[in-house]
Amino acid sequence: MKAEQNRILIIACGDIGGGVAEHFLAQGWAVSAMRRNISQLPDGVEGIAADLTDAQSMAQCPPLAADYVLFTLTPARGDGGYEAVFQQGLERVLAKLSRAPKRIFFVSSTGVYDQVDHEWIDESSATEPSRASGQSILKAEQRIAEAAQEQGCNYSLIRFGGIYGPGREHMLNKIRTGECAPQEPLHYTNRIHRDDCVGFLSYLIEQDAQGAVLENCYIGVDTEPASIQEVQSWVAEFIGVPYRCNGEAVQRTGSKRCRNQRLLASGYRLLYPNYRAGFTQILAAPAQEKPEITG
Template identity: 45%
Template sequence: MNSAITIILLIDDNGAVVRIMKEYTVALKILIVGCGDIGTPLGLQLAAAGHQVWGLRRSSLLPAPLKTINADVTVAATLSVLADLSFDCVVMTLTPAAFSDAGYEQVFNQGLLNVLQRLKQPLQIKRLFFISSTSVYHQSDGQWVDEYSPVEPVSFSGKRLLQAEQSLVASGIAFSIIRFAGIYGPGRQRLLDQVMSGQGSAKTPSLYTNRIHRDDCVGFLAHLVGKVAQGKSVEPCYIGVDSQPVTMWELKRWLAQQLGVDPERLTQEESSRRNSKRCSNKRLLATGYQLQYPGYQSGYTELIKAYLNSNK
């Protein structure tokens, strides 16, 4: 494997060098399973950093310099090519074909097992990063949760994801689970459409929502892979959210103001969601990663401009 050395000089107030640090970065062989709007830009970012990156997706070619593997995680026979390749890191960003219990079981449970069974020498992989969701948390009273909080999911999606997490823990492979929440960004404009159509949210009971911009999902994953390349330790679980939990009522009223919609005209609809929690990102920030969009206002501002321009 190729490697690079970064020299870091620590200088005191008088300009004198007080310490010299060396950071070794190893070029990794990385497999990204699931190359959508997170996996593909992640692969390109990692390739730009000097890593070799393979991307597994059902069909179509990935942009250069990514190496394409066309396969379906739900069809074990299509994954036979993995036995001929060796990887240092694996990132799994899976997306079910349908938002249903069967769809989630097929992709997150059976799909994960299919990949684990066909990886060459899986126990020698430095790290497998599995993208999960904060839906594994059951808390519903607006309390704060972190990576140590109990998980007793009530939704089918949370239950299936927790089962996948447990399978990964039992596999013996070195892993990190990243529980993202409320991913938004280009092409993810469901809330904007709702607000434009006048659909609001009830003020009470308070329903907290946690969010993270797509670019920060990519950035944080690349940051973690970079730590592995430098031989640094990473935690087995991270919550991936920004620094600003907000009630859905407050969020939709703010979006309405930015979109030119009268907030007072929004309907006060009760949500079918019953989970209401505030997710802590202290562990994420402790890694040294700096959020590009630390709150929903900064993240949605650019999206709103593009949204309004596209609807002129």
């Protein structure tokens, strides 16, 4: 008897979700994905055209059902952009689930941590974000946990650090124009390559499908947190430009060093275990490939 086909639904399917979609299409899974413009979805994905920030659009959305639901939300533009997506939009999607999935996966952020003294943190560390963005994401995490309990299913939160990889040039542009962060105050950053985001999410979903026991929360970062000053200095030397610190101090939440022991204990092996490996791959790529570098 032929095994039943696994089904995954990706909500707000952008770059990371698209990578996961391509992975599972190659594995023979049925993949559906929701986004406003479904023409940008990978070939083979069943598109669901809906805007989760628009109540009328979501009212017209068909019932949603899958074995696995992956949320890869990004904030809407403008004031209230986080609340529009992470509270109101999330609630609309949850209301459309016609049956409980086996597990809900929610892409979160290390922005839910607000530690400032370069301390090491892990999944059990206090989550007391002072910024509105972190507070909104934390509320969404809590709602996912509540929804999973209500529906009788499992869930996993994946708190990614700063994602870098092909496609964005914000930090690279700063380095080229001499707008690196000043030497003081020292500010630690945590990052993960885009391909490891896709790889880790895909790995966890596959592990669950194979019956492995997953944690409810993972920090998704590489193995070597480093100060923004160290990273920018290294990149400047790599691309052959002067390292000039004429920019503003980092304004993002806190300065902490995130541990990834739980990620490693899951059995996943990072493609890019530190910033040097990741940025070497990006910066050595052909010129037509735009590098994404975020702090």
